[in-house]
Amino acid sequence: MKELLRDSLACPVCSQSFTTQNDRLVCQGCAYSVPVEAGKPIFTRPPQNLIPSEKIERRADTGTPWRQANWKFLQQQISRLDADTLFLDVGAGRGDFASLFQNRPYLALDIYPYPEVDFVCDLTQCIPLRRGHFGAVVLMNVLEHVYDSRGFFGALAQLLKPGGALIVAIPFMVKIHQAPVDFVRYTEFALEQLGKEHGLQIETLEGYYDPISLLGEGINNLRWSVLPDVRGPRHYLGRALLYGIQGLAKGMSAVLGPGQSVSPQGMRSKAPVGYQVVYRRPVKE
Numbered sequence: 032m033k034e035l036l037r038d039s040l041a042c043p044v045c046s047q048s049f050t051t052q053n054d055r056l057v058c059q060g061c062a063y064s065v066p067v068e069a070g071k072p073i074f075t076r077p078p079q080n081l082i083p084s085e086k087i088e089r090r091a092d093t094g095t096p097w098r099q100a101n102w103k104f105l106q107q108q109i110s111r112l113d114a115d116t117l118f119l120d121v122g123a124g125r126g127d128f129a130s131l132f133q134n135r136p137y138l139a140l141d142i143y144p145y146p147e148v149d150f151v152c153d154l155t156q157c158i159p160l161r162r163g164h165f166g167a168v169v170l171m172n173v174l175e176h177v178y179d180s181r182g183f184f185g186a187l188a189q190l191l192k193p194g195g196a197l198i199v200a201i202p203f204m205v206k207i208h209q210a211p212v213d214f215v216r217y218t219e220f221a222l223e224q225l226g227k228e229h230g231l232q233i234e235t236l237e238g239y240y241d242p243i244s245l246l247g248e249g250i251n252n253l254r255w256s257v258l259p260d261v262r263g264p265r266h267y268l269g270r271a272l273l274y275g276i277q278g279l280a281k282g283m284s285a286v287l288g289p290g291q292s293v294s295p296q297g298m299r300s301k302a303p304v305g306y307q308v309v310y311r312r313p314v315k316e
């Protein structure tokens with residue numbers, strides 16, 4: 032187990048430190064204990080209905096336009112923080128963004144024991160971490176998967192040091208994914224409210240606007256969900272028209288270029304693919 036993890040953990044019952052006994056972590060204060068499996072402390076068991084994700088190697092220029100925008104956003108945010116900033120990547124999954132944290136003090140958690148994470152915990156059930164300990168908490172495409180998303184956000188806010196940053200990416204115009212573990216979409220107004228409610232200031236709030244990728248989503252929907260149920264000549268006519276739309280979308284993409292991450296203020300479009308937000312815990316509260 033990483034030294035960094037040992038220093039960051041605190042008993043969720045009495046806040047004391049843990050010691051290792053055989054294959055368990057045991058609280059020095061109240062004897063609360065959890066198993067350590069394959070080097071990972073397991074604070075909560077994964078939900079039965081969760082379908083684990085496959086590993087996909089990611090880079091700046093792979094995945095959907097939204098994920099590419101996330102890569103750029105996260106890279107920018109990391110580069111702005113001091114070299115000794117301690118990062119906690121919550122819901123890190125298969126470590127798609129892990130390479131961005133190379134040579135940085137970094138811990139990753141998830142509710143599933145993926146090989147890429149340091150420990151397993153659902154923070155809505157227990158919080159086995161020191162309060163006010165992390166320089167930055169990272170939450171990339173996770174908040175929508177947590178049913179008690181407001182309570183969860185509040186738990187993350189408590190983990191930040193004064194002056195610490197909560198870096199969030201959350202989809203908006205994105206279809207249901209990881210069903211049935213997909214619960215909410217937040218507007219920019221709700222994201223602002225969420226910060227206020229938990230004593231965090233908003234440093235940056237941007238939407239990722241990309242009408243062409245939304246068009247692509249509509250085309251995929253027609254191809255895979257609508258046309259298969261249409262029979263006879265209408266099906267063939269529909270397919271021919273779809274090719275036409277696809278060609279037009281490609282042309283439009285060449286004319287308009289890629290999407291952009293910008294402040295929603297003053298944007299005429301009310302359909303961002305998602306939001307990218309940096310919250311700050313004030314130095315003086």
Ligand SMILES: C[S@@+](CC[C@H](N)C(=O)[O-])C[C@H]1O[C@@H](n2cnc3c(N)ncnc32)[C@H](O)[C@@H]1O
Pocket residue numbers: 121122123124125126127128140141142143152153154155170171172173176177209
């Ligand atoms: C869409 S994936 C995003 C993974 C990664 N952050 C990324 O962007 O590549 C959502 C992740 O959140 C995790 N997750 C869901 N509920 C969680 C919770 N309560 N606490 C921590 N992680 C959670 C899921 O297991 C999954 O790995």
Ligand SMILES: [Zn+2]
Pocket residue numbers: 042043044045046047058059060061062063
């Ligand atoms: Zn304890």
